[in-house]
Amino acid sequence: MKSLLISGDRSGAGKTSITLGLAGLLAKDAVVQTYKVAMDYIDTSYLSGVTGRPSYNLDTFVQTDEELAGLFSYGAKGADIGIVEGVRGLYEGRDSFTDVGSTAAIAKRFSLPTILVVDARSITRSAAALVKGFQAFDPDVRIKGVILNNTGGGHHVTKATEAIEYYCGIPVLGAVPRSPDMDLSMRHLGLVPFVEGMRDPGFAKTIEGIIRHVGAHVDLEAVKALAEDVTPEPNQVTGSLASRPAASRRIAVAFDEAFTFYYGELEAVLQSQGCEVTKFSPLHDTLPDADGYIFGGGYPEMFAEELSRNTAMREAIHAKAKAGIPIYAECGGLMYLTRSITLKKGWLGRGEDTVCPMCGVFAGDTVMPAGKTLRYVEGSAVLSGNSYPFKGHEFHYSGVVMDPGTRFVYTLSRGTGIIDGKDGVVFNNTLGSYTHLMPVSAKGILAEIFSAERGKQYIKADSPQTL
Numbered sequence: 084m085k086s087l088l089i090s091g092d093r094s095g096a097g098k099t100s101i102t103l104g105l106a107g108l109l110a111k112d113a114v115v116q117t118y119k120v121a122m123d124y125i126d127t128s129y130l131s132g133v134t135g136r137p138s139y140n141l142d143t144f145v146q147t148d149e150e151l152a153g154l155f156s157y158g159a160k161g162a163d164i165g166i167v168e169g170v171r172g173l174y175e176g177r178d179s180f181t182d183v184g185s186t187a188a189i190a191k192r193f194s195l196p197t198i199l200v201v202d203a204r205s206i207t208r209s210a211a212a213l214v215k216g217f218q219a220f221d222p223d224v225r226i227k228g229v230i231l232n233n234t235g236g237g238h239h240v241t242k243a244t245e246a247i248e249y250y251c252g253i254p255v256l257g258a259v260p261r262s263p264d265m266d267l268s269m270r271h272l273g274l275v276p277f278v279e280g281m282r283d284p285g286f287a288k289t290i291e292g293i294i295r296h297v298g299a300h301v302d303l304e305a306v307k308a309l310a311e312d313v314t315p316e317p318n319q320v321t322g323s324l325a326s327r328p329a330a331s332r333r334i335a336v337a338f339d340e341a342f343t344f345y346y347g348e349l350e351a352v353l354q355s356q357g358c359e360v361t362k363f364s365p366l367h368d369t370l371p372d373a374d375g376y377i378f379g380g381g382y383p384e385m386f387a388e389e390l391s392r393n394t395a396m397r398e399a400i401h402a403k404a405k406a407g408i409p410i411y412a413e414c415g416g417l418m419y420l421t422r423s424i425t426l427k428k429g430w431l432g433r434g435e436d437t438v439c440p441m442c443g444v445f446a447g448d449t450v451m452p453a454g455k456t457l458r459y460v461e462g463s464a465v466l467s468g469n470s471y472p473f474k475g476h477e478f479h480y481s482g483v484v485m486d487p488g489t490r491f492v493y494t495l496s497r498g499t500g501i502i503d504g505k506d507g508v509v510f511n512n513t514l515g516s517y518t519h520l521m522p523v524s525a526k527g528i529l530a531e532i533f534s535a536e537r538g539k540q541y542i543k544a545d546s547p548q549t550l
Contacts, residue, residue: 090173091201106130127347130168143176151189198309203233204235256309365393365396381416416515445489458476460497
């Protein structure tokens with residue numbers, strides 16, 4: 084598969100909009116497989132939306148080398164071209180002195196030709212100095228071209244282009260002018276997810292506007308010419324993701340405007356473990372019958388009153404948890420399974436606190452907002468007497484306050500969790516955490532939660548709260 088990587092010189096350089104535009108353009112005539120560096124499920128929702136294929140995450144902190152190669156190879160099947168979108172600036176990662184978790188680490192791991200998106204606002208010749216510094220910082224990262232973003236008039240573009248091509252020896256593939264057409268809707272955790280955005284009739288026009296704007300100002304043929312054959316050999320991970328044993332149980336995944344934070348390989352991992360996967364909406368549906376349920380992250384706080392009004396759904400989830408049906412909830416899902424979500428006075432212009440009853444599975448309450456948390460986490464989970472080391476991340480703006488005496492099954496050596504490095508609250512066979520796990524790396528935990536065996540419990544816990 085011909086592949087390339089698109090990075091930025093910093094957060095906010097415009098790489099997401101430009102990657103989205105390029106993926107959308109290429110998808111008109113080819114099968115495009117996209118990937119995203121680091122743990123991010125919002126940008127991938129856009130890349131999936133314009134290509135029609137799941138987008139996969141590549142993270143050198145969370146995933147092993149075998150998992151990285153296996154997932155890249157799995158995604159490449161049937162694709163003509165692969166596009167990897169970076170995270171933040173090219174060299175941002177876990178810490179100061181290594182490139183673990185960075186875009187650069189992925190560029191080097193797969194020897195990907197890299198296009199650097201430079202925010203050229205108010206600079207011309209200095210853009211060459213910036214690019215030269217990026218080239219010199221790590222010569223093993225193969226920066227093969229530049230796209231200038233936020234450019235002004237023709238003289239601005241000419242000076243910056245001439246300087247970069249002369250001093251850096253690489254082509255400028257395009258210059259994208261500043262335009263409101265490139266603006267995507269944002270909120271407290273980043274972009275508005277693609278599925279939610281599609282509720283707005285004007286959203287699709289915005290996406291098409293970005294694709295047209297990028298197409299008008301970037302040389303697509305020159306971009307395609309930089310792509311190189313980069314497809315790792317299939318390995319055990321690739322084979323595992325592709326395996327489809329006969330389904331022995333049915334897992335229902337919450338997916339609607341409120342719950343959209345999922346990694347692209349989740350369904351493949353569950354299917355490889357003998358699960359049939361179906362989707363449902365906690366906002367709009369009744370709870371389907373299933374052998375287990377997953378509530379991913381998302382923006383339940385934006386739909387708290389609507390979620391609260393679906394009383395039949397909340398009562399049904401409560402009953403399933405009490406009966407010991409396996410349930411797994413991450414972040415937004417955790418919030419939904421507490422007793423309530425309180426939307427604080429002043430947040431989004433509210434005149435007073437608003438308390439929205441939730442499912443009452445866990446003996447605790449959610450407050451929104453409570454400060455932004457964004458970091459990698461590392462720890463171990465103890466489930467049914469088995470210990471599972473894991474890595475992941477936490478990404479939320481809420482706080483969950485559990486009742487005294489609450490017991491947790493996650494102990495974090497890095498990160499905060501629900502409180503003071505404790506995460507993974509349980510009731511019967513229901514597990515909820517702030518930690519987001521990548522399905523390939525956490526397949527052992529998922530297999531434990533959704534084991535075909537019934538009647539076992541992770542930990543003895545008190546009864547859930549009454550709705």
